[in-house]
Amino acid sequence: MSEQTTATAGHADPAARRQMMSQVDRIPGSAKPDPILRVDHIQRRFGGMMAVDVEHLEVQRGIITALIGPNGAGKTTFFNLITGFDRPTSAGKGAHWAFDGATLDKTSASSVAKAGMVRTFQLTKALSRMTVMDNMMLGAKDQGGESLAKAMFRPLWRQQEREVRHKAEELLDRFKLLEKRDDYAGSLSGGQRKLLEMARALMTDPSMIMLDEPMAGVNPALTQSLLGHIQSLRDDGMTVLFVEHDMHVVQHISDWVVVMAEGRIVAEGPADTVMADKAVIDAYLGAHHETDLGDDALLDEGVAAALELEVAEEEAARNQEGER
Amino acid sequence: MDTFLSILNSVVSEAIAPDTAAVAIAVIGLNIHFGFTGLLNIGQAGYMLLGAYGMAISITHDIPLALAVLIGLVISLIFSLILGLPTLKLRGDYLAIVTISAAEIIRYTGRLAAFEDFTGGSQGIFGKSYQGPFISLSFLGDGSTTLLPLNYREAGGTGARIAGLLVALAALAAIVWVAKRMKSRGSDEPTVGTSATPKLLLAVLSVVMVLALFFSFPQSEPNTSVDGWWVRLVAWGLVGLSCLIVFLLVRSPWGRLLRGIREDEDAIRSLGKNVFAIKMQALIIGGMFGALGGMVYVLTGSVQADSMGRQLTFFAYTALLLGGAATIFGPVLGAIIFFSARILVREMSGAYVPNSIMSDQQTEQFSYIVVGIVLVLLVIFRPQGILGNKRELRFHV
Numbered sequence: 025m026s027e028q029t030t031a032t033a034g035h036a037d038p039a040a041r042r043q044m045m046s047q048v049d050r051i052p053g054s055a056k057p058d059p060i061l062r063v064d065h066i067q068r069r070f071g072g073m074m075a076v077d078v079e080h081l082e083v084q085r086g087i088i089t090a091l092i093g094p095n096g097a098g099k100t101t102f103f104n105l106i107t108g109f110d111r112p113t114s115a116g117k118g119a120h121w122a123f124d125g126a127t128l129d130k131t132s133a134s135s136v137a138k139a140g141m142v143r144t145f146q147l148t149k150a151l152s153r154m155t156v157m158d159n160m161m162l163g164a165k166d167q168g169g170e171s172l173a174k175a176m177f178r179p180l181w182r183q184q185e186r187e188v189r190h191k192a193e194e195l196l197d198r199f200k201l202l203e204k205r206d207d208y209a210g211s212l213s214g215g216q217r218k219l220l221e222m223a224r225a226l227m228t229d230p231s232m233i234m235l236d237e238p239m240a241g242v243n244p245a246l247t248q249s250l251l252g253h254i255q256s257l258r259d260d261g262m263t264v265l266f267v268e269h270d271m272h273v274v275q276h277i278s279d280w281v282v283v284m285a286e287g288r289i290v291a292e293g294p295a296d297t298v299m300a301d302k303a304v305i306d307a308y309l310g311a312h313h314e315t316d317l318g319d320d321a322l323l324d325e326g327v328a329a330a331l332e333l334e335v336a337e338e339e340a341a342r343n344q345e346g347e348r
Numbered sequence: 349m350d351t352f353l354s355i356l357n358s359v360v361s362e363a364i365a366p367d368t369a370a371v372a373i374a375v376i377g378l379n380i381h382f383g384f385t386g387l388l389n390i391g392q393a394g395y396m397l398l399g400a401y402g403m404a405i406s407i408t409h410d411i412p413l414a415l416a417v418l419i420g421l422v423i424s425l426i427f428s429l430i431l432g433l434p435t436l437k438l439r440g441d442y443l444a445i446v447t448i449s450a451a452e453i454i455r456y457t458g459r460l461a462a463f464e465d466f467t468g469g470s471q472g473i474f475g476k477s478y479q480g481p482f483i484s485l486s487f488l489g490d491g492s493t494t495l496l497p498l499n500y501r502e503a504g505g506t507g508a509r510i511a512g513l514l515v516a517l518a519a520l521a522a523i524v525w526v527a528k529r530m531k532s533r534g535s536d537e538p539t540v541g542t543s544a545t546p547k548l549l550l551a552v553l554s555v556v557m558v559l560a561l562f563f564s565f566p567q568s569e570p571n572t573s574v575d576g577w578w579v580r581l582v583a584w585g586l587v588g589l590s591c592l593i594v595f596l597l598v599r600s601p602w603g604r605l606l607r608g609i610r611e612d613e614d615a616i617r618s619l620g621k622n623v624f625a626i627k628m629q630a631l632i633i634g635g636m637f638g639a640l641g642g643m644v645y646v647l648t649g650s651v652q653a654d655s656m657g658r659q660l661t662f663f664a665y666t667a668l669l670l671g672g673a674a675t676i677f678g679p680v681l682g683a684i685i686f687f688s689a690r691i692l693v694r695e696m697s698g699a700y701v702p703n704s705i706m707s708d709q710q711t712e713q714f715s716y717i718v719v720g721i722v723l724v725l726l727v728i729f730r731p732q733g734i735l736g737n738k739r740e741l742r743f744h745v
Contacts, residue, residue, distance in 0.1 A: 109614065137620030145618070151611035154604075161601070162608045163619050169601030170621070172629050176596040185601065221615075228619055 035086035036259040041279050042294070045084070048280075050293035053080035060085035060232055060263050061106070061141070063121040067114035068101055068287075075101045076112075077287045083232075088254065088264040090274035090295070093284035094308050099267045100146055102284065103236055107143045108133035124231060138165070142230035146237045146267075150217040152210030156201060159209050159220060160192035161185075163227025192227060199223045199253065215246040222253065233257060235266035239273050251277050271299055271308070283307060353509060353564075355695040360565040363688040366575070369583035370396075370645035371660070371687070375667045375679035376590045377637025382665075383673035384598055385630040386610030388444040391431075392638045393660040394451025397653060398423050399639025400646040401458060405466050407478040413485070417643060424639035428632040436627045451661065458653035472652030479574055482647060486578040488571040495577075496559065499566035512564030519557035526550055531737075575648045583644045587680055590637055595676050597633070606630055607674070666723045672733030681734060686719070693718045 035041055048054050059082035068076040076098040083089050091099050104110035108131055112119045121128050123141050131139070151159050167188065168174050169181030196202040199219045204212065209220060218238055225233055238254070239247050255277055258264055268274050274281060274295060281298045283291040285307030291298050298304055362368065374396050381389040402420030407413065431450055435442045457463065459470045467473065500509035530546045570576040597603055605626050608616045617623050642656060649655070663686065671682025694715035697706055706714060732738050 107618070109617075133614075133617040134620050134622050137618055142620070143618050145614070149612045149615035149618075151608055151615060153611055154607055158604055158607070162604055162616065162621075165620060167601045170605055170626075172602055172633075175600035175602035176593070178596075178600070181601060224619065 035261070041087055045087070045280055045294060048084075048292075050291075050297065052289040052292055054082070054292055056082040056084040058085045059083060061121070061123050061265070063106060065114055065118040065120060066102070066105055066112045067119070068098075068105055068110065069113040074287050076105060078102060078289055081282065081289060083263065083265055084280060085263050086258070086261060087279035088258050088266070088277055089280045089282060090278035091265060091267045091282050091284060092269060092271055092274055095269060096286075097269075097284040097307070098287040099269070099284055100236055101287075103143065103234060103267060106136075107141065107234065108136040137228060137230075140229075140231040141234065142225040142228050142232075143234040144218075144221045144225055144236055144238065146240065148214070148217040148221050150209040150212065150220055152208060154209060155206055156196065156209055156212070156220060157189070157192060157205040159224055160196060160205075160227055161188050163224040164188040164191065165228050188227075195223045195226055200249075215242040215250075218242055218250065219246075219253075222250075226257075230262065232263040232265065235264065237267050237269070239268060239270070247273070271304075275299070349506070349510075351699050353506070353513075355692065355699060356513070357565040358695060359688045359692050360561055361567055362691040363684050364567065364580060364584070365687070366579045366583040366648050367645060368683055368687045369580070369587050370641045370643075370647075371664060371667065372587050372641070372680045372683035373583075373590050373644060374638045374641030374660075375664045375671075375683050376587070376594055377634040377641065378664050378668055379673060379675075379679045380594065380597075380606075380630055380634035380637065383668065383675070383678075384603065384606040384610060385627060385634075386440065387436075387627065387631060387634075388440050389447045389631070389634065390444050390658075390661055390665075391447030391449075391451030392664050393656045393658065394447065394454045395424050395427065395635045395638030396642025396645060396660065397451070397454050397458065397651075397656040398427055399642035400651045400656065401467060401473075402639065403643045404473045404478040404646060404651045407481055408473065413481040416481075417640075420639050420643055421636050424635045425632050428628070428635040432628045432631045436624055436631070448658065448661075451658070455653045455657055467653070468651070470653070472650045472655075475574060475646070475648070475650045478651075479647065482582075483572060483574065483578065486572040488576075488578050488581070490571060492568060492570040493577055494566050494568040496562045496566055499563050501566070503563075509564045512560045516557050516560035516564065519553050519560060523550060523553045523557065526553065579647050583647070586640065586644060590640070591676055591680060598676070602626075602629075666719060669723065669726055669731075669733055672736030675733070675735040675737075678733055678735040685734075689722075690715045690719055 044057060048056055061081075061083040063078055063081040065080075066076060066078045067074065091102070093099050101110065105112050106121055106128070108128070115129070119129065123136070123139055126139055128136055128139070137143075151162070154162075167181065168184055174180040193202060193205070196205055199222070201212075201216065201219060201223065204216070209217065212220060218241075222233075222235065222238065235254070238250055242250060251273075254264055254266070258279075266274075266278075276295075278295050281291075281293060281295050282289055283298060283301070283304045285303070290303040290307055291301040293301065374392055377395070378389065378392045381387040381392075399420040402423040403416045406416035406419045411419070427450070431443070431446050435446050458467045458472075460467075461469050463469070464471075500506070500512055526546055526549055530550075569580070572578045598606065605616065605621060608621075609623055609626060609630075613623050645656070667682035667686040668679055669682070670686055671678030671680065694711050697711040697714055698708060701711070726733070
């Protein structure tokens with residue numbers, strides 16, 4: 025981890041980050057100066073519904089990128105696709121994504137994690153009937169004792185086990201879970217489980233951590249400390265990509281925001297400007313949110329006809345886009 | 349009173365029978381599948397049958413015993429691969445469906461008249477055609493031995509016998525008391541570490557209980573015969589060895605992975621572990637224990653397909669839940685209690701219920717009914733089994 029820290033130390037400075045990202049085009053699928061993750065043409069269809077249809081996305085190394093969008097926008101599905109927990113419908117037909125230069129088109133979930141891209145889950149997957157410490161120690165990579173040939177002979181893995189335990193204790197201390205280490209994970213509160221899952225993911229020494237709604241169901245006080253943890257990960261040189269549907273949570277900590285709606289990426293940009301983007305407001309509030317449905321003018325045939333025309337135009341535009 | 353004591357005598361005899369040890373080994377394997385990894389294998393009897401066939405058929409074809417045992421184990425490995433490759437990537441239910449049907453397929457294939465030259469068809473392979481090499485290995489010599497040599501008969505008859513029984517019961521009560529105190533202290537201060545004294549006390553008390561039982565109910569068997577001390581020695585030796593192997597395996601990081609997979613496969617996958625390979629390893633190892641159990645199971649009888657049917661799998665599950673899944677000694681304790689309790693129920697109802705109410709045949713069936721009811725009650729009131737950790741079951745996923 026120490027090499028990464030030195031390599032990307034510049035990203036701990038907010039001004040430098042802002043400076044770097046200000047040169048990036050604020051359009052969906054824009055090119056980043058140093059992308060760690062590059063996604064091309066990923067589609068996932070559930071029956072007749074296109075859940076995810078991402079043409080191109082790049083994630084900048086060493087910053088916090090937030091993936092936001094209303095419910096049902098396809099954020100989690102997109103997460104599952106790029107982490108190997110689901111297969112794109114477009115697999116073999118142009119779907120392509122690469123992490124840190126390595127192509128991931130056909131790799132399994134475990135190889136994705138081994139490559140250094142580790143995720144957490146929206147519904148926390150704490151291993152309830154195991155202790156917090158066991159949860160943590162499962163995360164460590166390349167454990168000799170996990171091979172069946174060595175497992176029965178303790179001297180072969182005792183030293184490594186000690187190192188792993190030490191590392192787990194350090195991380196638990198950082199996440200304020202150290203005194204819980206011998207409790208079953210099932211006895212933790214929802215927020216603590218989120219922390220545990222994040223800490224467990226960090227045990228694998230990832231270069232990029234992907235958090236699926238880390239703040240869902242967490243009380244405001246804990247949310248603050250969670251946000252602090254996420255920022256400190258970034259300052260340590262890690263790339264963070266996280267999913268959230270509440271725009272205001274992400275505003276303070278994210279360096280770049282990607283907005284999804286109906287499976288597509290509709291906008292990209294720094295948090296403050298992207299919120300004002302018309303596509304984003306449309307996605308969250310609906311395109312006609314300014315139309316007062318109680319307005320008597322709507323009863324007027326002329327106005328109704330104008331609205332219908334507007335809708336027809338929009339549909340035509342969308343069809344055209346689809347054909348393209 | 350004498351009737352009662354002689355019933356207890358047959359209970360003790362059943363508790364140390366080779367069949368009990370054989371099922372205990374199979375349950376140890378099932379514990380790796382179900383208890384530690386969460387693989388729902390409902391075909392453990394199929395593994396046993398394969399192991400038994402593998403060994404017996406090899407020996408009848410003049411293959412040395414050691415190689416024959418190895419052949420039985422390799423066959424179970426191949427069986428695991430066949431079952432696991434298509435199902436282990438799917439949800440757990442599929443393994444259950446496939447294992448129970450595969451076990452039935454093996455049983456019916458074994459019964460086929462077409463394979464009579466190998467499997468003996470529905471008659472099975474008679475014991476005398478394969479037991480020879482094993483029995484000739486015995487170093488116990490001829491004659492018979494009574495365990496304990498110093499028993500109630502020399503020490504004053506029935507009075508001493510009852511005294512011995514009372515000592516055994518007192519030791520049992522003391523074991524339960526010490527174990528409970530150990531557990532309650534463990535949950536209050538989890539970081540105390542390993543305190544050796546209570547464990548030593550438990551071991552001493554167990555030895556006292558076993559000695560007292562054998563004092564009151566001495567078992568007399570021939571040293572070397574089809575069903576004598578030699579078979580018992582090997583069978584229980586294998587049980588001990590299996591327990592040791594499982595202990596060494598599950599305390600390792602590999603064992604931690606097994607439990608992680610039991611809790612949530614996807615979480616383990618997200619941490620970069622090859623879940624499929626680990627599940628396959630667990631399936632193979634548990635299956636090998638099953639095959640080994642099957643080999644021991646047929647040492648005193650014959651290889652007959654119907655004696656290792658679905659029923660035996662369910663006995664194994666009962667023993668596992670009784671003793672406590674995901675514990676080291678649970679399967680052994682469960683198997684011993686299961687088999688001896690069944691004998692107790694059968695003999696008691698045979699002796700004290702008049703024949704007009706329950707005939708001998710019905711007491712046999714009655715004992716199974718009681719076993720079934722006990723299993724239901726067990727799952728409701730003590731789902732962790734005798735040795736299991738209740739704390740571990742408090743959290744449902």
